[in-house]
Amino acid sequence: MDPNNGTMAENLLEDMMEITGQNLNTIEVDKHYKFIKQLGKGKYGQVTLVIHRQKGTPMALKLLPKTLTKRQNFLYEYCVALSLSSHPNIIGMFGIAFESPDHYGFLYEVALHQDLISIIKPTEGVPEPVAKVCTHQLVSALEFIHSRGLVYRDVKPENVLLFGPDCQRIKLTDFGLTRPRGTLLKLVSGVIPYTAPELSNTQNGEAVPIDFTLDAWAFGVLLFSLLTGYFPWEKTLSSDPFFDDFIVWQETGRDDQLAWHWKKLTLEAMDMLKQLMALNPCKRSPVNKALWYLQYPWRVDNWK
Template sequence: MIELGLTDGSLIDELMELTAQSLSCLEIQEHFNIIEEIGKGKYGKVLFVTHRFRGTPMALKVMPKVSTKLQGFLREYCISLHLSCHPCIVGIIGIAFQSEEHYCFAQELINGKDLFAVIQPKVGIPETSVKRCVLQIASALEFVHSQGLVHRDVKPENILLLDHHCYQVKLADFGLAQKRGSLIQFVTGTLPYMAPELCTVALLEGQKEVTAPPLSVEPSLDTWAFGVVIFCLLTGYFPWEHCMDSDDFYIEFADWCRKEERSYAEQDIPALWRRFSTDAMEMFGKFFDLDAEKRCLVGEVKVYSGKSWLKMLHSDE
């Protein structure tokens, strides 16, 4: 594995150029048996297929050309290929091609659900399962960041389960991944996983332009989203809808974060957060530091993994 540091940021560009030069033209049904559709989203769909001649099972990510730029497809494929050697990142088989209407690449077939599908609303999943998941995802994200890249779409839907009890998970979907230091001019809409600095460049409904300066893509964006994922897994709900002044839940938490000396007394902690232990609140305080430059790295979760996160633990498996 060649390390992609900030001084070697051209590696992905070189991989993209080489892939573009060798991108075969194939029709999906001539070379693959389509078993079933196993995923669908704005990007396109994921098909469970087998190779017609070799019988190899795989997942084929299929993106319509009418809504997918060639450069975007090449970037996602090459970043995914570069990172797929990590055991907690979905593997890429190394097959990329275009059909008349689609861009496609193949990845390892994972038969399990995504993490979102097993979160019980308003309950979450058992704390021991949460810790198993987040330690693996932290390892994956540490590797992503070590390669000078930022995932930018960390959420339970992009964490795939290899079993029913969350013993092994893999980070997936690098469609929004970018090199660290890339500039974001604007994003459309807001999501609960988006850090407050990312919300400043959100183009909201009815707006025609964003007045905030472009935002540099940094690992701290993934740290914030990772913190929201941990909250969701432990509770079964989001801590807020978006990190903006119009969201009372966010403002209440942000006001608590801004205090010079934070009180961990139950009456001083925002209501949604009172189920958490002092150790967990200390951890969340680092993950959700309002100053992106002071925000901790994702690996900080390891420091707290041996401590209780909930005051009253959910029943375990």
């Protein structure tokens, strides 16, 4: 697929959604799956560990209430996840989607080691070797998504599932926000640390065409959190003093006003983040630029 062609990605997804919708079975969930425990819960649905009653296979079941979920949105999320699931660092799908009287649902593989947020120690982060192992795998997953003409749009530790200790294998999950490149989007919720500044400034109702650079920005924020145990700021707005100091650094090169937790980072790590989180999306480096920095230390050893 042409990575520059979001239209092609959109057309392929529409075909998948039509076929899936035509073959969507209605079932009674309890008859087919035994509920074990809840794995996660969000605003629009929940994920539960279940076991297939006939085969005994453990699975993660995502259930979306029909009262909160449009059928097309459910089909879209499922088809995006299914189309990307062949990559080793993206959650594997069982190819099972259904509806019940009250829910839409689909099944995917279970991550028994929780998610990346569970191992980030506040004020510390994770060991540097772990951060670099994560980086290599996340770059691979995001490049794969981008090669399909899609923007992931939800890079954050909660969406990185662990399949082994010390991040030996990690996988991206949750593709409800993923959209084809070039899709016009407005800021639909509040500004958070991962929100790129070009979206933070669209609160007057204007829409912007999304690009892979949104993922590069969020990826930079995630790496900062891994290395320091902090967010670099709360909001990507000039009213946030930490972000305002970051703007000064980006525009003038002066880093003397940067918050103290940046002092944990080596010059190479700071340069990597400066490029991933360039204020101008046209100057933002692609996610794979982080691989070039793997050969350098990222954390200052004698930082106190």
